[in-house]
Amino acid sequence: MEEQVKNQFAVVTGASKGLGKAFAIELAHRQFNVILVSLPGQDLKQLSDWIAKEYQVQCFYYETDFSLDDNIRGLANWLNDNFDISVLINNAGIGGSIRFEEADVDYINTIIQVNAKAPAILTHQLLPNLKRQRQSYVLNVSSIAAFSPIGYKTVYPASKAFIHSFTRSLRVELKGTNVFVSVVNPGAMATNNQACVRIKKQGIFGKLTLQKPERVARLCVNKLFKRKAVIMVTPVTWFLSVIIPLWLKVPFLTWVVKRELKHEKSIYNRG
Numbered sequence: 547m548e549e550q551v552k553n554q555f556a557v558v559t560g561a562s563k564g565l566g567k568a569f570a571i572e573l574a575h576r577q578f579n580v581i582l583v584s585l586p587g588q589d590l591k592q593l594s595d596w597i598a599k600e601y602q603v604q605c606f607y608y609e610t611d612f613s614l615d616d617n618i619r620g621l622a623n624w625l626n627d628n629f630d631i632s633v634l635i636n637n638a639g640i641g642g643s644i645r646f647e648e649a650d651v652d653y654i655n656t657i658i659q660v661n662a663k664a665p666a667i668l669t670h671q672l673l674p675n676l677k678r679q680r681q682s683y684v685l686n687v688s689s690i691a692a693f694s695p696i697g698y699k700t701v702y703p704a705s706k707a708f709i710h711s712f713t714r715s716l717r718v719e720l721k722g723t724n725v726f727v728s729v730v731n732p733g734a735m736a737t738n739n740q741a742c743v744r745i746k747k748q749g750i751f752g753k754l755t756l757q758k759p760e761r762v763a764r765l766c767v768n769k770l771f772k773r774k775a776v777i778m779v780t781p782v783t784w785f786l787s788v789i790i791p792l793w794l795k796v797p798f799l800t801w802v803v804k805r806e807l808k809h810e811k812s813i814y815n816r817g
């Protein structure tokens with residue numbers, strides 16, 4: 547494995563922080579050269595320099611906004627022109643809780659674009675490169691939210707259901723090739739500020755699936771290289787996805803998120 551990865555690169559989107567940063571560090575720790583991708587202005591250079599020094603690997607970075615198709619193509623062209631890619635981790639993703647009627651068009655569009663379109667287009671554009679390597683791996687980051695529609699989140703679970711379904715379809719299509727595609731459906735992780743506040747507000751329900759991003763990244767990379775199709779991070783995720791029927795989980799999860807919004811409103815009103 548070590549010989550194979552020497553001149554090959556792992557691309558991690560959304561690598562500036564949270565789970566993406568944990569993926570980049572985990573892969574560098576395993577002696578992969580890494581390419582960090584994220585929005586501009588997030589100190590990617592600093593992280594890239596630190597990873598290169600700390601793990602003695604090559605580390606590059608690329609700043610772009612995935613909410614525009616042309617930017618995704620631009621990134622793919624740069625990667626194809628300069629690197630042999632053997633690992634692609636489509637991790638960048640955004641979400642939130644809001645009444646659908648109150649969401650503006652940009653909010654809806656950006657979630658669909660970053661969570662669903664970007665990974666599909668990037669994977670499509672990098673496939674010839676991935677196929678040229680002896681073995682290559684694609685990991686798409688979905689969410690536990692993919693297993694149930696959730697009111698007041700609406701677009702987010704739909705985007706994560708898309709990426710889950712997309713991955714499983716592509717995996718079957720690529721069977722017999724040297725490209726292995728996996729999807730992970732994590733539960734709550736205390737990554738960004740928004741996620742921490744949300745998990746706190748969800749009380750016991752938020753804590754049920756709570757995991758550290760570093761642990762999730764390590765587990766995912768292990769299972770990715772074992773060619774697991776669907777990576778479940780905790781037994782609770784598995785339970786929610788398989789056992790509980792939709793008629794029960796849709797109203798329940800919607801109730802949990804509605805409580806979170808109500809709480810937000812009361813804080814807002816007090817202000």
Ligand SMILES: NC(=O)c1ccc[n+]([C@@H]2O[C@H](COP(=O)([O-])OP(=O)(O)OC[C@H]3O[C@@H](n4cnc5c(N)ncnc54)[C@H](OP(=O)(O)O)[C@@H]3O)[C@@H](O)[C@H]2O)c1
Binds near residue numbers: 561563660687737
């Ligand atoms: N945290 C959770 O509880 C949780 C649970 C289940 C699934 N997930 C999924 O796990 C993944 C990582 O989540 P996280 O909590 O680690 O998120 P995070 O800390 O908010 O990091 C998200 C990353 O995506 C990047 N990004 C956001 N919008 C982008 C855009 N328009 N163009 C390019 N990059 C963009 C961010 O870049 P900047 O730093 O430049 O903003 C950042 O690097 C996401 O796909 C998320 O849906 C998270």
